[in-house]
Structure formats: C-alpha cells, structure tokens
Amino acid sequence: MIAGIELGGSKTVVAIGTAEGQVHEEWRFPTSSPAETFQQAISWIAERGTPESIGIAAFGPVGVVRGRDSYGKLLATPKPGWADFSIIGTLQAAFPQARLTLETDVNAAALAEARLGAARGLDDIAYITIGTGIGAGILSGGRLIHGALHSEFGHIKVPRAPKDSFEGVCSFHGDCLEGLASGPSIAKRWGLAAADLPADHPAWAMETWYIAHGILSLLGIASPSRVIVGGGVSQAENFHQHTEQLLHSIAAGYFAPLEATPYVVAPLLGQQAGIKGALLLAGI
Amino acid sequence: MIAGIELGGSKTVVAIGTAEGQVHEEWRFPTSSPAETFQQAISWIAERGTPESIGIAAFGPVGVVRGRDSYGKLLATPKPGWADFSIIGTLQAAFPQARLTLETDVNAAALAEARLGAARGLDDIAYITIGTGIGAGILSGGRLIHGALHSEFGHIKVPRAPKDSFEGVCSFHGDCLEGLASGPSIAKRWGLAAADLPADHPAWAMETWYIAHGILSLLGIASPSRVIVGGGVSQAENFHQHTEQLLHSIAAGYFAPLEATPYVVAPLLGQQAGIKGALLLAGI
Numbered sequence: 279m280i281a282g283i284e285l286g287g288s289k290t291v292v293a294i295g296t297a298e299g300q301v302h303e304e305w306r307f308p309t310s311s312p313a314e315t316f317q318q319a320i321s322w323i324a325e326r327g328t329p330e331s332i333g334i335a336a337f338g339p340v341g342v343v344r345g346r347d348s349y350g351k352l353l354a355t356p357k358p359g360w361a362d363f364s365i366i367g368t369l370q371a372a373f374p375q376a377r378l379t380l381e382t383d384v385n386a387a388a389l390a391e392a393r394l395g396a397a398r399g400l401d402d403i404a405y406i407t408i409g410t411g412i413g414a415g416i417l418s419g420g421r422l423i424h425g426a427l428h429s430e431f432g433h434i435k436v437p438r439a440p441k442d443s444f445e446g447v448c449s450f451h452g453d454c455l456e457g458l459a460s461g462p463s464i465a466k467r468w469g470l471a472a473a474d475l476p477a478d479h480p481a482w483a484m485e486t487w488y489i490a491h492g493i494l495s496l497l498g499i500a501s502p503s504r505v506i507v508g509g510g511v512s513q514a515e516n517f518h519q520h521t522e523q524l525l526h527s528i529a530a531g532y533f534a535p536l537e538a539t540p541y542v543v544a545p546l547l548g549q550q551a552g553i554k555g556a557l558l559l560a561g562i
Numbered sequence: 563m564i565a566g567i568e569l570g571g572s573k574t575v576v577a578i579g580t581a582e583g584q585v586h587e588e589w590r591f592p593t594s595s596p597a598e599t600f601q602q603a604i605s606w607i608a609e610r611g612t613p614e615s616i617g618i619a620a621f622g623p624v625g626v627v628r629g630r631d632s633y634g635k636l637l638a639t640p641k642p643g644w645a646d647f648s649i650i651g652t653l654q655a656a657f658p659q660a661r662l663t664l665e666t667d668v669n670a671a672a673l674a675e676a677r678l679g680a681a682r683g684l685d686d687i688a689y690i691t692i693g694t695g696i697g698a699g700i701l702s703g704g705r706l707i708h709g710a711l712h713s714e715f716g717h718i719k720v721p722r723a724p725k726d727s728f729e730g731v732c733s734f735h736g737d738c739l740e741g742l743a744s745g746p747s748i749a750k751r752w753g754l755a756a757a758d759l760p761a762d763h764p765a766w767a768m769e770t771w772y773i774a775h776g777i778l779s780l781l782g783i784a785s786p787s788r789v790i791v792g793g794g795v796s797q798a799e800n801f802h803q804h805t806e807q808l809l810h811s812i813a814a815g816y817f818a819p820l821e822a823t824p825y826v827v828a829p830l831l832g833q834q835a836g837i838k839g840a841l842l843l844a845g846i
Contacts, residue, residue: 339818343703348818353818354818402709402710414783416783418702418707418708418709419627419705419707419708419709421703421705423702423703423707423784424702424703424785425686425702425703425784425785425786425787425819426686426785426786426787426818426819427785427817427818427819428785429782429783429784429785430781430782430785430816430817431782431783432782433778433782433813433816433817434778434779434781434782434783435720435721435775435778435779435812436719436720436721437719437720437721437722438721438722450814450815450816451812451814451816491719494717494718494719495718495719495779495782495783496783497714497718498713498714498715498716498717498718499698499700499713499715499718499779499780499783499784500707500709500713500783500784501708501709501710501711501712501713501714502709502710503709503710528719528735529717530734530735531734532714532717532734532735533711533714533717534623534632534637534638534710534711535709535710535711
C-alpha cells in the first residue's frame with residue numbers, strides 16, 4: 279500500500295493511492311499539535327493497511343537531506359510546538375517497514391505539476407506559490423533539488439518597483455520578495471486583500487514587477503524551462519500573462535529557456551498538487 | 563587514457579590525467595578559430611594515445627543537456643565564428659570511441675573545488691567567478707545542475723547599492739548583476755581597473771553589496787552550504803570576509819546554511835580549477 283501525507287500549516291491531507299499520483303481515498307483535517315496531527319494521520323493510514331512506502335510533503339523549514347542530523351525534523355518554524363518535531367521519527371516508529379520520503383510542500387507540488395499537471399513531461403521546472411508566504415520548488419534534470427537545506431525563495435531580494443517605498447512585512451528582512459509581494463504585504467500596503475483588489479488597481483503592476491524579478495532570479499540560477507505560479511495571489515485576472523510580458527521585457531531576449539511559450543503558467547492540479555506530489559514521492 | 567579540455571574565451575587548455583582530477587601533462591594555447599583550436603587540441607591528445615573518456619569545460623552559452631538539439635553546441639555567443647559550432651560533433655568525429663562529457667566552465671570549476679579544493683567533501687556548493695563577466699556553477703546533492711540551459715547568474719537583478727546611479731555595462735540589461743559588478747563595470751564606474759583600486763576605495767563597499775545580494779539569491783534558490791568566489795575582482799584584500807559580513811547582515815539570521823562559517827571563501831585550485839574539473843567530468 280502506498281500512502282501520502284501533506285502537512286500544511288493549517289490543514290493536513292492523508293491519502294492512499296498509487297506511486298503515480300492517483301488518489302484512491304483521502305482525508306483532509308485541520309492541523310493541530312504535532313502529536314495529535316500525526317496520531318490522526320497514522321490511525322487513518324493504519325486502518326487501511328500497512329504502507330510499504332509513504333511520501334510526505336511538509337511545510338518548512340524542514341530537514342529534507344538524508345543523513346544529516348536535521349533530517350526529518352521541523353526546524354526553526356514560528357509555528358508553536360512544531361520546532362524540532364521529528365516527522366520521520368514519528369512515522370518510522372508507527373510503520374517500521376515503510377520506506378519514507380520527505381520533501382518540502384513546494385517541491386512536492388513541483389513534482390506533481392511536472393508529472394501530471396501544467397509542466398507535464400518537462401524535466402526542468404519551478405513551482406512558485408504566492409499566498410501568506412512565497413516559496414518555490416525546483417525540479418532540475420528530472421530530480422527535485424534542495425541543496426543543503428531547501429529553497430527559501432521568498433527571502434531573496436529584488437530591485438524595488440518604481441515609486442514603491444513600502445517597508446515590507448517580513449519579520450526578518452522587511453523588504454525581501456515575500457515582504458514586498460506576499461498576500462499580507464499586499465493587504466498592508468493597499469488596505470485591501472488581494473482578492474478584493476480590482477483588476478485595474480495599480481497593486482497588480484507592482485505585484486507582477488516583483489514576481490517577474492523573482493522569476494528572473496530563478497531563471498538565471500536554476501534555468502527552468504517553465505515556471506508554474508500558484509497560490510491565492512496568483513488567481514488575479516491575467517496574472518500569468520502580465521507577469522510573463524514583464525519578464526520578457528526585463529530579460530531583453532537574453533535567456534534561451536524563455537523562448538518556450540507560455541513560460542509562466544497557472545497550476546493545473548489546484549488543491550490536489552500537494553497530496554499527489556506526496557504519493558509521487560512515495561514512488562521515487 | 564583520460565583527457566580534459568578547457569575551452570576559454572582567450573585560452574584553451576588540454577590535459578591528460580586521471581578521472582580523479584590529477585593532471586599528468588597539460589598544454590595551454592591561445593583560443594583562435596573553432597576549427598583551428600579543436601584541430602590543435604585533437605592533435606595534441608591523439609599524439610598521446612586514444613582517449614576512452616574526455617571531459618570538456620566550455621565557455622557559454624553552450625548546450626549541455628544531452629538529448630536536446632543544442633547539445634554540444636556553442637549557442638548565441640558574441641565571439642565571432644563560434645555560434646553553432648559543435649564541440650561534441652567535432653570531438654566525436656576525431657575520437658569515435660571516446661565517452662564525451664560537456665559542462666560549462668563554471669560548473670567544471672565548481673566540481674573541481676568541491677572534490678579537490680575549497681569545498682572539499684561538500685555536496686552542495688556554488689562557485690562564482692567575477693571578472694570580465696559574472697557566472698556561477700552549482701553542485702546540488704553531489705550533482706552539477708544546469709536546468710534547461712545552464713545558470714546565467716550574471717544576468718539576475720539585485721537591489722541597487724545606496725547612492726549608486728551608474729547605468730551599468732551589460733549590453734543586454736544595463737544594470738543586471740554583471741552590468742553593475744563585473745570588472746568592466748568597476749573600470750567604467752570609477753575610471754580605474756579593480757586591480758588598481760586601493761583597499762579603502764568606496765568601490766569595494768559597493769562591490770561587496772552586489773556580490774552579497776547575488777549570493778543571497780543563490781542561497782534562497784539553490785541553498786549551497788558554501789560559496790566559492792573566484793576571478794580577478796575577488797582578489798581584492800579581504801574581499802571574501804567583507805562579502806560574508808554583509809551577507810550575514812542582509813540575511814538577518816534567517817538562512818540555516820549560513821551558520822557554517824566560513825561561508826564565502828576563495829578558490830584553492832586557482833588556474834587549475836577548469837582543467838581539473840574537465841578531467842573530473844571525464845569520470846562522471
């Protein structure tokens with residue numbers, strides 16, 4: 279039996295399915311304390327059988343590099359009670375025979391979109407989410423990459439949009455990408471949630487500026503052949519087209535991967551990306 | 563027999579050695595036309611035996627993804643006569659039995675520094691060079707990554723240094739990282755070559771600003787556990803220490819990989835990095 283777990287900051291999803299990402303049965307429930315959340319996930323899975331492999335997609339920062347002391351643990355998360363909790367230790371104790379594979383939630387979503395969604399068949403892609411925070415997952419040469427920790431894409435810095443003097447909302451950096459372009463940043467700068475801003479509001483030109491510059495950094499470093507942008511903020515009208523137009527303008531014909539259009543696209547798997555990614559992780 | 567070729571814009575190096583990067587014999591000569599340069603390299607190698615494997619480290623842009631139409635070819639390089647020249651086609655015709663492995667010059671240097679130099683034993687590193695241009699090679703999880711093309715690190719954008727209104731020298735982007743922080747950029751902005759600027763010149767605070775912000779982008783996207791900075795501009799007094807200090811300041815305690823110090827270091831292999839990297843490529 280193949281199982282998947284998507285651990286989110288507010289909701290958790292468990293599923294039984296195939297290593298190709300097909301969900302046979304799933305359950306969504308609110309994330310509570312680590313002990314309670316994992317007890318619920320483990321019981322639900324155990325009632326359905328003994329998993330041979332479990333893929334886990336988790337919020338971060340989380341140790342995803344096998345062999346390091348930090349492997350399997352939530353790191354310095356501000357979420358109360360979760361820092362140092364061992365996801366892998368807890369699951370391995372419950373399912374000693376199971377093969378466990380842990381990745382960040384955005385890497386799992388990147389994998390799902392590359393195998394089954396908006397980047398189907400591509401080996402080099404990035405998946406960006408713009409919501410409460412900003413994150414990115416990266417598949418390079420058909421493999422998820424994470425380096426020594428994993429991407430912290432939201433905390434890079436990009437040039438200021440013209441006339442933007444907003445101080446930013448990131449509690450660490452103020453005006454990093456997340457500080458200037460996340461949902462809370464938009465809400466604080468304009469006094470309205472992204473979902474309530476009309477399509478012709480100047481907020482959107484500024485938002486596409488920041489996201490296009492963030493994608494330029496991804497392009498210059500990881501060289502994806504397509505970038506999928508999801509998350510609540512990306513659901514604004516024509517968001518992907520406008521971001522791609524600006525990206526072409528600032529890239530000035532230089533980057534060969536940009537010649538494949540459309541380059542900036544919406545996800546196809548929606549809310550299913552994380553849990554499908556978790557099942558796919560169980561198969562790699 | 564194992565051979566390596568380092569194809570640079572102005573000089574080419576050929577070597578016979580081991581797949582562990584040991585050079586038995588090498589020859590350096592000026593890069594001329596593609597036909598002449600490769601004829602010289604091929605003759606020199608053929609006089610010494612029949613190579614079973616050849617690693618090639620080339621300037622870019624160059625197609626390094628096996629299976630693509632562009633594999634093995636120089637792409638839209640401004641270097642006269644080189645665009646569309648097939649490195650792999652030319653070498654395979656001369657040595658039909660040889661296994662050929664092609665990478666960018668900076669990826670080859672990253673591999674050499676990770677196996678034999680300043681990042682020995684590390685699996686997740688970046689190698690940056692700052693000279694006529696700015697480039698980066700990335701090793702992630704022990705593998706060189708290149709995505710759909712390869713890194714074009716010099717052409718990302720970062721925030722302007724305080725009070726810097728210089729328009730930049732990049733012919734595509736003006737004020738991309740390379741446009742604001744390469745050797746030609748320093749020379750044009752200050753009227754003096756980097757090598758002639760005294761250690762207390764304000765140019766250096768500005769230079770470390772740009773390089774530290776570039777490294778922050780690498781850190782947020784590829785998460786290396788160490789960054790090696792080479793190239794002529796990096797040879798200024800205390801350049802690595804000052805860049806690391808500023809990087810810590812802008813990172814504000816957020817990035818776990820930065821806790822491993824020193825984080826920003828000089829290369830150890832100097833001029834040998836490229837050719838040793840080419841030999842190592844022959845072994846992977």
